[in-house]
Amino acid sequence: MQDSAVSSSLNAVLSAKSRWQAPEIETFLGASRLPLRVSSIDTEGFPHITSLWFLYRDGRFYCCTQRQAQVCQHLRHNPRVGIELAVNAPPYQGVSGTGTAQVLAAGAAELLDTLIDRYLEGRDPRLGQWLRSRVASEVVLEITPQRLTSWDFSRRMSAPSRA
Numbered sequence: 001m002q003d004s005a006v007s008s009s010l011n012a013v014l015s016a017k018s019r020w021q022a023p024e025i026e027t028f029l030g031a032s033r034l035p036l037r038v039s040s041i042d043t044e045g046f047p048h049i050t051s052l053w054f055l056y057r058d059g060r061f062y063c064c065t066q067r068q069a070q071v072c073q074h075l076r077h078n079p080r081v082g083i084e085l086a087v088n089a090p091p092y093q094g095v096s097g098t099g100t101a102q103v104l105a106a107g108a109a110e111l112l113d114t115l116i117d118r119y120l121e122g123r124d125p126r127l128g129q130w131l132r133s134r135v136a137s138e139v140v141l142e143i144t145p146q147r148l149t150s151w152d153f154s155r156r157m158s159a160p161s162r163a
Helices: 003-013 022-031 070-076 109-121 125-133
Strands: 036-041 047-053 052-056 060-066 080-086 093-106 138-152
Touching: 003 022, 003 047, 003 138, 022 052, 022 093, 022 138, 036 060, 036 070, 036 093, 036 125, 047 060, 052 109, 060 070, 070 093, 070 138, 109 125, 109 138
Parallel strands: none
Antiparallel strands: 036 047, 036 080, 052 060, 060 138, 080 093, 093 138
């Protein structure tokens, strides 16, 4: 998908109160190596938060996890999610929203390789090897945002950002 088409799809779900516009959000999501917090609903109706490595591509978030992970079990019963990607130190900034998620069997090996390269950047090859050894039971979570917003407290906080 072309950048303008991605920005258009992001604009369609962007809150009017969002601090950043679509290009700034896409830059933040592309540069960040923080895990995406995914909130699913458990079988008793309570929220459950899972932190997952992610890739933002073509207006959607993609994560890998084990087929039997709790988040997958929850999503099979209720595909609605909350998401957040936020820095953990001042100045606080981030993106949050809601969406729907699908658990997909196809594409896990390729996505897992991409995520390992993105997050480990060549460090800790033993962890990368261990993660790849479990690829047969990996699945892809595809999250389609329905609403996104952002916040950025840089103007009122003086510490440098850590995305």
